Amino acid sequence: MAKKFSLGLTDIIAEHKGQLKKIWMLAVNDLVKKYKGAVMGPLWAIIKPTFTLFILWFAFTVGIRGSGMVSGYPRFIFMLSGYIPWFFISEVIVGGSRSIRQNSQFVTKLSFPVSNIMTFCMLSSLIIHLGMCVIMYIILICNGYGPSVYNLQIFYYMPLMFLFFLVLSWATAPLSAFSRDFENLINSLITGLFWLSGIFWDTYDVSNPILKRLMYFNPINYFINGYRKTFLYDISIFDKNYTTELVVFYAEFILLIFIGSHFYKKLRKILPDIL
Numbered sequence: 001m002a003k004k005f006s007l008g009l010t011d012i013i014a015e016h017k018g019q020l021k022k023i024w025m026l027a028v029n030d031l032v033k034k035y036k037g038a039v040m041g042p043l044w045a046i047i048k049p050t051f052t053l054f055i056l057w058f059a060f061t062v063g064i065r066g067s068g069m070v071s072g073y074p075r076f077i078f079m080l081s082g083y084i085p086w087f088f089i090s091e092v093i094v095g096g097s098r099s100i101r102q103n104s105q106f107v108t109k110l111s112f113p114v115s116n117i118m119t120f121c122m123l124s125s126l127i128i129h130l131g132m133c134v135i136m137y138i139i140l141i142c143n144g145y146g147p148s149v150y151n152l153q154i155f156y157y158m159p160l161m162f163l164f165f166l167v168l169s170w171a172t173a174p175l176s177a178f179s180r181d182f183e184n185l186i187n188s189l190i191t192g193l194f195w196l197s198g199i200f201w202d203t204y205d206v207s208n209p210i211l212k213r214l215m216y217f218n219p220i221n222y223f224i225n226g227y228r229k230t231f232l233y234d235i236s237i238f239d240k241n242y243t244t245e246l247v248v249f250y251a252e253f254i255l256l257i258f259i260g261s262h263f264y265k266k267l268r269k270i271l272p273d274i275l
Contacts, residue, residue, distance in 0.1 A: 008261030015113030027123035046131045049087050071202045081231050082199040082224045084136045088129040092122050096169030097176040097186045107271050118169040126162055150234045157226040170260030174267035198224045216248040
């Protein structure tokens with residue numbers, strides 16, 4: 001079984017060799033295609049979440065004056081540092097699962113490395129995320145949070161987050177292409193994941209020790225907390241107080257690599273017939 005897993009990963013790596021320039025061009029084209037016909041084009045990818053941020057800011061600073069503090073930070077600032085990674089995460093979970101079906105022409109009509117489809121779709125979302133991170137950073141600095149040497153940890157968390165959900169899409173995209181029920185299941189789970197992840201609340205503040213440990217098994221929390229360690233908490237990636245969280249995350253990541261590459265290898269050959 002381990003051999004099959006490793007062969008699946010080897011196939012994916014081989015499909016990406018010499019394809020980076022093409023993947024980048026397809027990512028940009030995918031971004032343009034989403035907003036084709038709009039006067040401001042891809043700028044809408046930034047405008048939409050920025051408008052949501054404005055609504056949340058208005059709600060928490062003007063409308064709900066008693067919203068108070070969360071873990072020693074103004075609620076809007078605390079929420080902002082969780083919402084920005086969540087917007088990317090939710091986008092790539094749903095978009096990654098739809099990527100093969102929405103780009104079926106690459107599977108049925110062309111000799112194209114199928115795993116590259118998930119990569120360029122994820123990359124187009126990462127471009128948007130970079131823009132949102134710049135907006136977040138400006139807001140945080142204007143409110144007195146940063147700059148700090150810990151801000152450099154974004155160059156650890158952002159690529160890792162991209163890789164984690166790319167690996168997840170190796171399984172979800174072929175499965176969603178095989179069955180729309182699986183895609184509908186993912187759409188149904190997103191709302192639950194939003195409230196189970198620490199976007200509006202601090203997972204480290206859970207009083208029940210068992211539930212607090214269980215929070216470590218939600219990989220989304222690792223990235224949400226990671227962004228807050230980077231921009232708010234000034235806590236190192238390898239702080240000894242968070243060793244359990246780090247170990248659990250990487251154990252899940254390694255397992256996901258095996259599972260994702262296995263599903264991709266198993267379903268790739270039958271995708272043209274399915275689509």
